[in-house]
């Protein structure tokens with residue numbers, strides 16, 4: 001048997017509260033709630049977990065759980081860390097080292113602003129003393145939006161696209177969020193700027209980093225999430241449906257944006273190539289896509305990189321309605337980082353929605369209402385980390 | 401007026417760059433084996449992995465690769481918004497980050513990718529100068 005489908009995601013759960021909790025949460029608390037929930041969902045006891053994968057917190061979490069895993073991976077390369085964890089878990093299970101892998105996420109992006117500290121789970125980028133940081137820090141860059149805007153400007157220059165074209169990504173993604181009651185932007189009741197929007201709303205929102213207005217940018221929220229991955233014999237013995245890991249790949253083009261060779265390309269070209277080859281599938285076989293949407297440029301450019309659209313035309317998937325409900329390729333059915341939830345690293349939210357869609361549980365009344373569930377049996381998941389730096393791609397398929 | 405924006409701290413690796421700036425020179429690291437210039441300073445050539453790297457004086461000329469207009473910033477930059485950040489393709493190869501001068505941040509449509517830029521230096525602290533790039537042509 002080959003690597004493809006040698007393990008399955010057997011459950012996926014979130015922390016009890018996500019978004020903007022009443023009482024501030026710590027990252028550890030968000031992790032633990034989600035882990036407890038996925039254990040209950042799958043019936044797999046926490047004591048059966050023998051591999052742990054998280055972005056920077058694995059030893060602390062394992063100790064907190066009182067477990068002694070045989071495989072410890074704490075890869076922290078930004079928002080795509082969790083897709084990369086799934087890749088690594090697949091390899092560890094295929095190699096026979098472990099039986100059950102926990103991939104876990106907890107990040108209090110919202111609460112940290114209220115309690116004054118992060119509580120772990122940050123992006124493991126280069127430190128202040130690194131020469132690359134030294135050569136960018138004098139110039140007033142202030143976080144992710146101030147970097148990603150340069151990429152949209154370059155895309156506009158090369159392909160004649162416009163910021164207004166990309167506003168369609170925000171509009172379609174918001175439509176999906178109105179089908180997800182746990183989305184921050186679900187309705188006018190859940191957020192003052194919630195509910196349906198138009199490209200006008202996006203264009204007229206406050207400017208953050210031209211050409212990105214606030215509605216071209218993701219949210220800052222809390223989120224905890226956990227998935228369990230198991231070898232086939234275990235996966236087939238559970239009450240939850242397995243979602244098979246048919247392909248996985250990872251790559252990176254740079255760490256600091258100073259080293260981004262092509263400002264209209266990402267390493268998702270390479271990571272998806274690896275994943276498609278493992279799966280024996282191609283872009284035309286994908287019936288659903290979950291593409292990291294930190295900014296409207298991110299999923300559009302990613303769609304080009306993973307072969308879902310020609311170079312320069314990724315944004316047309318949204319503008320022409322293909323990515324919307326009823327379209328030929330639904331994209332970001334949870335409402336995305338733009339309108340559902342984005343805790344700083346969004347890769348876990350992608351995994352959970354992919355599991356729900358492919359296991360037929362995307363419309364459970366809590367995480368989705370009528371119209372959110374698609375009939376997709378294949379899904380490409382692409383995480384992007386850092387400044388369009390690192391990528392992890394998964395090809396997931398539903399159980400027969 | 402005192403300079404109130406982030407000031408880099410030279411390390412042994414980057415000191416030749418800052419020494420050059422004091423004399424009005426834009427020094428760049430070049431590999432002595434493959435002859436390619438790279439930016440930022442490194443312990444090893446990222447192109448051929450040679451460790452024979454020497455500093456050369458750059459022309460101080462380049463072109464805009466891409467840019468953006470920052471409307472939010474922190475620290476000393478906050479009171480300068482909007483300002484235009486950019487990545488510059490150096491004539492010698494590879495790319496440098498900067499804040500552009502000689503443009504109007506309120507009219508981004510008048511800023512063009514590919515425009516010629518020239519470096520200039522601003523004193524930030526005792527012995528520390530920072531390079532900025534000014535648009536000088538189409």
Ligand SMILES: [Zn+2]
Pocket residue numbers: 431432433434435436445446447448449450
């Ligand atoms: Zn070399």
